[in-house]
Amino acid sequence: MWTNSVDKALRERAEAVIPGGMYGHQSVRLLPDDYPQFFDRASGAYLWDADGNRYIDYMCGYGPNLFGYGHQSIDAAYISQLKKGDTMTGPAVLMVELAEQMTAMVSHADWAIFCKNGTDATTMAMMVARNFTRKNTIVLAKGAYHGAAPWCTPVKNGTAPSDRANQVFYAYNDVASLEEAVRKAGDDLAAIFASPIKHDTFVDQEDPTPQYARRARELCDEKGALLIVDDVRAGFRLARDSSWARVGVKPDLSSWGKAIANGHPISALLGAEKARNAAATIYTTGSYWFSAAPMAASLETMRLIRETDYLERTQALGQRLRSGLDEAANRHGFALRQTGPAEMPLIMFEEDPGYSKGYAWNDALMKRGVYFHPWHNMFICAAMTEADIDHTVEVADDAFRFVRDAGTLPRIEKLAFLGLLTDGH
Numbered sequence: 001m002w003t004n005s006v007d008k009a010l011r012e013r014a015e016a017v018i019p020g021g022m023y024g025h026q027s028v029r030l031l032p033d034d035y036p037q038f039f040d041r042a043s044g045a046y047l048w049d050a051d052g053n054r055y056i057d058y059m060c061g062y063g064p065n066l067f068g069y070g071h072q073s074i075d076a077a078y079i080s081q082l083k084k085g086d087t088m089t090g091p092a093v094l095m096v097e098l099a100e101q102m103t104a105m106v107s108h109a110d111w112a113i114f115c116k117n118g119t120d121a122t123t124m125a126m127m128v129a130r131n132f133t134r135k136n137t138i139v140l141a142k143g144a145y146h147g148a149a150p151w152c153t154p155v156k157n158g159t160a161p162s163d164r165a166n167q168v169f170y171a172y173n174d175v176a177s178l179e180e181a182v183r184k185a186g187d188d189l190a191a192i193f194a195s196p197i198k199h200d201t202f203v204d205q206e207d208p209t210p211q212y213a214r215r216a217r218e219l220c221d222e223k224g225a226l227l228i229v230d231d232v233r234a235g236f237r238l239a240r241d242s243s244w245a246r247v248g249v250k251p252d253l254s255s256w257g258k259a260i261a262n263g264h265p266i267s268a269l270l271g272a273e274k275a276r277n278a279a280a281t282i283y284t285t286g287s288y289w290f291s292a293a294p295m296a297a298s299l300e301t302m303r304l305i306r307e308t309d310y311l312e313r314t315q316a317l318g319q320r321l322r323s324g325l326d327e328a329a330n331r332h333g334f335a336l337r338q339t340g341p342a343e344m345p346l347i348m349f350e351e352d353p354g355y356s357k358g359y360a361w362n363d364a365l366m367k368r369g370v371y372f373h374p375w376h377n378m379f380i381c382a383a384m385t386e387a388d389i390d391h392t393v394e395v396a397d398d399a400f401r402f403v404r405d406a407g408t409l410p411r412i413e414k415l416a417f418l419g420l421l422t423d424g425h
Contacts, residue, residue, distance in 0.1 A: 068383025
């Protein structure tokens with residue numbers, strides 16, 4: 001029997017000692033009211049909340065879980081290095097090995113810098129581009145998420161207008177919009193910043209069109225600017241290379257995180273030879289950026305990426321889920337919008353402008369042991385099985401029935417908070 005009494009008590013305690021009770025994208029304040037905030041353990045494809053409820057977890061820690069929580073060989077590599085040395089006065093020798101392996105896997109990359117968070121990597125990418133070009137203006141897609149620093153946080157509270165100076169925005173996949181943004185940048189263009197896919201929250205996902213991706217590359221070449229792909233969220237989930245390898249376009253810089261060590265804390269900036277000196281002559285560092293244990297975990301993750309069929313499996317599982325959900329929705333008179341790559345699904349209802357159907361359905365799924373998200377893309381991990389997918393579809397069928405029988409649903413008042421978010425400008 002699903003219950004959340006322990007979680008409720010923890011939330012009350014958290015309110016007293018953590019601003020807002022929780023912060024960042026890990027806060028569940030915009031999710032259906034009963035979504036668990038606190039978790040106890042995770043294994044493979046499963047997650048247990050503080051009350052002991054088990055879920056098939058389609059958020060995968062918001063992306064880091066690629067091969068399964070607590071993966072045996074990845075964690076063994078981490079623990080082995082931890083016993084030898086982790087955060088030392090200098091890096092371990094395996095830092096060089098990891099840089100060698102990542103640059104060998106990513107076709108545009110000749111060098112690597114390691115850090116901790118996606119924000120670290122994207123901020124360094126911007127710095128390298130400005131150092132390389134000696135120019136300032138960055139062209140970015142509206143609504144794209146590149147981290148939580150003042151220059152890119154999706155909530156402007158606490159930031160100054162100067163934090164977002166020298167930024168021009170365009171609409172993703174809109175070549176004319178991109179060209180206009182570059183025109184506005186004029187002779188001051190340092191970089192075009194692109195997401196691997198359009199994976200903004202609350203809106204349908206889109207793969208990059210070849211025309212858009214190629215034009216971004218051409219414009220950078222024409223202007224002497226750098227092309228940056230932010231692969232923090234999608235890296236190694238769509239390809240064993242940069243995600244834009246799928247459209248045949250090589251960036252100059254790419255930022256990585258989340259899945260590159262299966263959840264152990266490490267991120268990276270990879271770059272082409274022409275930007276090497278620019279990367280070598282910025283100053284950037286962090287107390288834990290050189291920690292060795294996450295690098296050991298990343299090396300084992302890289303081996304699994306090279307040697308297993310994880311990518312093909314997650315794609316097949318995603319397609320199985322997508323087909324099953326469409327059939328279940330149709331049986332109950334609903335239509336779904338399932339957008340983006342099948343291994344990174346975003347699932348929303350047609351004719352649901354207030355998200356009421358989506359919230360009711362996701363809440364019903366959660367209380368039946370399936371953790372979905374109503375407005376953020378999700379993830380398929382390699383630890384999932386066909387049985388997990390089929391069980392999810394069975395649970396979804398019952399949740400569709402619940403929503404259908406509920407009749408008129410209340411408006412989601414908490415989404416009024418969205419008015420406080422930046423629109424990308």
